[in-house]
Amino acid sequence: MKAVTIDKEKCNLCLVCVETSAGCFMKNDDSIEVLADDFTCVLCGHCVAACPVNAITHNIMDMSNFPEITGDGKLSTGDLLRHMRERRSHRAFLDKQVPKKDLEKLAEAVRYSPTGHNEQTVELVIIQNPERRKKLSNLGVDFYAGVADEAEKGLEEMKASGKAAPEQILESERTTGFLRMLAGARDAGLDPLLYDAPAVFIFHSTAKAVTASENCVIAAANAGMLARTMGLETTFVALFASAANTYPPLTGELGLPEGNKVYAVLVVGYPKIRYLRAVDRKQVSVRWE
Template sequence: MGWVTIDKDKCSECGICALRCPFSFSKQDSVVTAHADENSCSLCGHCVSLCPEGAIVHHKMDMSNFVEIGDNATFETDAFIRFIRARRSHRHFKDKDIPREILEKLIDVCRYAPTGGNAQTVRAIVAQNPKKRQKLSDLTVDFFIQMGEGAEKTLEEMKGRETESIASLETMQILANYKNRLSMARAAGYDPVFYKAPAVVIFHSHSQTRTPKDDCVIASTTMSLTARTMGLEATYIGLFEMAAKMYQPVSEELKLPPGHEVYSVVIMGYPKLAYLRTVDRNPIKTRWE
């Protein structure tokens, strides 16, 4: 049996499947046939989703997870834009755990986010244990202290030389500043990486897929926005992403599957602060052609 079969009693031979996916379907002399296999089908499920008669069965996919969309899956545009504009990066959270079923729901929604070539290789680590979170935070600070010390040394060596580019000088200065800021914050008992958030969600993917970074960022954004509908707020943590990529003690702690890398990290929790106004941001410079 092929990957896809068409129930001929239901099929109206409309050919929408062949229009959408000429690789796995064909329509000739008003007869539609399916020939989906591993060479032609990316498991996108569009054929099943589009078929007006519900005549298509995909044998490699869970057919019970194709649910009627109905006509209420839209939002009032201005309300949706207000929702987007009201999102803020939160760094102060209530001392309140996020229930497991809520986290499961938030991880589950990520499976419906798009991935390049429908690769679906995004995975997540949810760190809720305060000791684990502290350890990952400490390792990240250690990493930036090391990087900062190296940068300070380089800046010293660069002094008086005109050969260095402004960009590399700036990078060194940023790293040196990070070192000072993070180490001072940690010494004061503050968590400058995860802000003691009740959940840290680490998105990783196999690096040898088409778009691993995009896939993970889209998943983490999907999760973060969904979380807002549940009274949770989230913040991207690029500092940890960098440490996870570049500092072996962090990658050892994460125990990622072979070939995987961290591409997006988000903290989440119930916010302590309520933002009362939207904030100003630069307009997107656009060239209309």
């Protein structure tokens, strides 16, 4: 089946469809030939979105979900850059539920984020239930407590061997200390992984997707930026993502579809702390060519 149908009465041979696509169309003498079929079309929808005379009907995509773009669609560069610069990772949240409609908007940001080959592989688990969040976080901390035990053993062996360089020992002490801190924080009644956040977004994807990780991370970054427009703040939690993919009790508890992995985790909530200043960062190293 051809992926799209072109209404020859409406088509004005402007070639926009040819130019927006990667070889999906070919210009013949007096018509456009559709080459893409239901197997090769990546469902990007660019041809439908750009056709100035509405001549293209996609035969697979939902034609009722191509809303017209009105206005110039521009945000001010200064405002958007400031929005990005003032984003901070937040780890303390108000004890206040986020309305489901706002979480749904974040899920919408995920839906419309770009993915490699337009594979749209990103899936979400959104956790709002505090008991569930606590259970998952506890399993994550259990995992790191075990890793700390192993790291400590390794450190002792390293020291006893007398062969390790001082920097190696220092690095190992730093890692062990950090891992120990997580369990210590839990003992003190804190949630050092998911920060008692009212909502936790787990971004997962089939590991078969060539850009599985990028798909999830881009979606998470976009959701995090959108969250700020609703008074919400976020933090990426790679520590939880690694534990979820590595520690069988946590992997089992999460119960993702077979073959899926966690590639990003965002904690989301109303911030307890208001930052009064943006922060300094290293200059980006750029090689201009």
